[in-house]
Amino acid sequence: MDSLCRGAGNNTFRCNMRELLQTHKPRIIVLLETKVMLSSMGNFFSNMGFSTATIVDPIGRSGGIWLIWDTDQANVRASAVTNQYLQATVHKEDYEKWVFNAVYASPNPSLRETLWEKLEDTARNLNKPWLIAGDFNDYANQSERRSFSHTPNQNRTLRFMERINNCNLIDLGSVGPHLTWTNNRQGLANSMERLDRAMSNDQ
Structure with a gap:
């Protein structure tokens, strides 16, 4: 997961995350050390069915916690x-x-x-x-x-x-x-x- 989150928002991250969501079908997602703001992801998560989030944005390129969930689930x-x-x-x-x-x-x-x-x-x-x-x-x-x-x-x-x-x-x-x-x-x-x-x- 460390390598997955290193540079959240890039194309590799999006590809890996999409595969994980399709394989495991989680109702809640938690990402740590995101290093970027959730806003940089655009509509990526909402398009995957995760419409709501509580976040701690990183300070500069350090830290970051995203708690994201599907409100229907x-x-x-x-x-x-x-x-x-x-x-x-x-x-x-x-x-x-x-x-x-x-x-x-x-x-x-x-x-x-x-x-x-x-x-x-x-x-x-x-x-x-x-x-x-x-x-x-x-x-x-x-x-x-x-x-x-x-x-x-x-x-x-x-x-x-x-x-x-x-x-x-x-x-x-x-x-x-x-x-x-x-x-x-x-x-x-x-x-x-x-x-x-x-x-x-x-x-």
Whole structure:
């Protein structure tokens, strides 16, 4: 997905996205690190049946979160929007309401702390099913990191796991490459990490 979103709005992105939508037929789309404004997409998503969106536009070429949905298939009501996450309540007829957070955590540790403070507040006050997914810019243990050039930071992984446990979140696992980010360097300079994940509460 990282390569898909790098330069959202170009022809390759549009082709890949169209194929994904036709194959998987999602009702809700979330895109992270879009690097461009949604307005640059013109009518692309509305022509594919996704007429409504809540967005965090990027600052310059950095960041960006798009939450886009088909109003005929789901009712999505955004309740919080920041540079690091979107929070919304999702409802579909005959199904229980649930809460969704799309996360794009800052690489700045102090800003990530602010993010987790908000998520812990949500966890304490929530009585609905909760799904939280995205790029957390953190990894949970050393098996989620491969690097020859940096010393492991055990305090960082312990703090991340503490935050996850404080929110009573369960890692839902994934399909595909285990390590979701790379610095794209060669040889011993290469680093790979699992920064992306989906988690939920026990509801």
